[in-house]
Amino acid sequence: MSLETGKRRRGSQLEAAILDAAWEQLVEGGYGAFTVEAVAERARTSRHVLYRRWPTRGDLALAAIRRGAVDHGALTADTGSLRGDVIALMTRANEDRPRIAAMLSVHLGTYYRETGTTPADLRQSVVGDSGEYLEEIFRRAVERGEIPSADLPARVKTLPGDLLRNEVLMTLAPVSEETIAGIVDEVFLPLVLKG
Template identity: 55%
Template sequence: MPERRRGAVLDEALLDAAWAELMENGYASFTMDAVVQRAGTSRPVLYRRWPDRHELVRAAVTHALDRDRVDIPDTGTLRGDVLTLMREINATRVQLATILSVHLAGYYQETGTSPADLRQFAHDGRRSSVDVLFDRAAARGEIGPEGLSDRLRALPFDLLRHEFLMTLAPVPDQVLVEIVDTIFLPLVLDQDGS
């Protein structure tokens, strides 16, 4: 007889099952019953935690992001940090970006939300890796103490996401270097008046 799961162990098993359902079958085929079956539990156990599939999807995405956190690089330069973080995301997050954008289209339509809303929900006020990178760059004097606009801070990562969505594949390294060296850094230097 299998050991009965409780608390955090059970929650993790349910969220892992929900994430696996989303990855394999997409949102259109995502059902609470499929998650129950995959997790080997009962409907009441799942519904006590998440009363509908929208809440379960949000929780599964948050769980997946928390479980697969990317290390924050510290190379000593803003260029090195941004490029290293982009390379890490490129190597590990293509599938996640695809799921959040393509596989969850029905979720966004049903809930009237967007990928940005879901990402915001998942981060829920926590500092992002990008914030840490730019704080370090300001402390080193690479950018002004007032920092950069949110749009400029997000630019290299937004361009990386765009490449993911256009190709559904990892981005060639020369494209990452081009994003950083010919688009992002010239704008950052222009912000400083350099």
């Protein structure tokens, strides 16, 4: 991260530099090698600045994971169909998920032990229940007349993401386009459209 000589970073610019440095530190060395000192050095700031914002290394790691793992803005593309929207959502998630899944499963064992959390707790803290962008996709499908109602069981709505996550965790590799299409066409849409 470049820093212009003589310019002091403040506010959101400083926070972004710190969280980017923390994410890089987590990805490269895992939580076991993750220290406030290493992040401060990488971000070219002091430990005091970090501790003021994040009292523990666990707090700093969680903030870095939230920043590094989530890009909700790209998740709600309107392709013109429920099928296309769900495939676009899964494809976007598939681009980053293998790298993130590998890092979360391999590098964060110490984090889970130290904080007393589980991978499910971390996922909930980072992405919540993914409800907003899924609701947007289903709302558009109702408006287009593809489905009569967005009032579907939560498990049906989250099924494509759950199956994608399972594939990624089992292989630690990107899922093929054919597999994504199969999840949508053979499992998800028949449940949604069974009416």
